[in-house]
Amino acid sequence: MEQDVGRLVAECIERSGLSARQVAARAGVSASTVHRIVNGVVSPSVDTLDTITTACGAGLTIIAAPLATPAAAAGARAILDPLYPTEVAPDIEHWAGRLDAWADGDPVEIVEEAARASGVLHRPEAVRLSGETTIGRLASAGDASGQRWALSGAAGLDLPSFDEAVPAISVMWCEDPSVLVPVLVGGALRPASAPDGATVVVAAAEPDLFLGTFERDRVVYAAPIQIAIDAISVGGDAADRAREEIRTW
Structure with missing residues (x-):
């Protein structure tokens, strides 16, 4: 998710014709904050994201949609499938931890939660x-x-x-x-x-x-x-x- 938000902010800055430092000044945040958001290091609050996109001359619209996240299914397999690699990408590791917590370690519930989040139809x-x-x-x-x-x-x-x-x-x-x-x-x-x-x-x-x-x-x-x-x-x-x-x- 952090990477998706980072790409969004980077695209807004590019379309604005401003530098990242100029956008940060207009938004009232530090240049390092904008840099960390763009590089997916941190996930900003909705208020911060709205402030930054507004500084770029763009409006922020939030829409709730069914999850369709490949990393969710991969996270379940990382937990349950002995053939899956032990070293996985950060987003898969993040989803594995999330699924394990949601399902309280129950394998059936892990599969259920992964199915709900991976949404192949969507x-x-x-x-x-x-x-x-x-x-x-x-x-x-x-x-x-x-x-x-x-x-x-x-x-x-x-x-x-x-x-x-x-x-x-x-x-x-x-x-x-x-x-x-x-x-x-x-x-x-x-x-x-x-x-x-x-x-x-x-x-x-x-x-x-x-x-x-x-x-x-x-x-x-x-x-x-x-x-x-x-x-x-x-x-x-x-x-x-x-x-x-x-x-x-």
């Missing part, structure tokens, strides 16, 4: 597709796109055979959705009009998401904990089945 780059297709078509499209990919969500729970239909809502993680989606769209699959009407969600994966993937019947699947997180995140029947599954771990 990722800005996520593409929701509806219609009927087979697991094999998704796998073939993934291979044809020339990038790493992995299925998760409902597909990861069911592990259908190559020729079986894709269960809703499945998640297809890849390195670049803009390359994969054109291969998928057309024929049976089309853009979904509503999130809960999607059959498959194509989303950009952080590199760490591909740790612990496994292959079954020529199809690559995400790690089991990631599958559970995504299934609960998309809701519906897949979420209920994922909850039943993780209670047996």
Whole structure:
């Protein structure tokens, strides 16, 4: 979050045509404070952020939106997945501590909290597709796109055979959705009009998401904990089945 705020302040300063030192003087804060905010060292209060953006000639609007934070899912895996690296990025470590505190160390609750915060349906780059297709078509499209990919969500729970239909809502993680989606769209699959009407969600994966993937019947699947997180995140029947599954771990 600090890095996002830092980028926001840096962009406001650049658009203002003022130097960071001039903005600091206009805002009544020290130049070092502005420097630390821009570099993600500190997270300013709303009042301070409003004062700085106003000094840049920009208005500050705060909107509450569903969380869609990749580091939340990574934080849960850092806690629960023995295959996950012990050394992780600061934002993942931060989320791991937050999830552990919220869930009081309960693995089921850690997955629940991570699912709520990682929000794959709400990722800005996520593409929701509806219609009927087979697991094999998704796998073939993934291979044809020339990038790493992995299925998760409902597909990861069911592990259908190559020729079986894709269960809703499945998640297809890849390195670049803009390359994969054109291969998928057309024929049976089309853009979904509503999130809960999607059959498959194509989303950009952080590199760490591909740790612990496994292959079954020529199809690559995400790690089991990631599958559970995504299934609960998309809701519906897949979420209920994922909850039943993780209670047996």
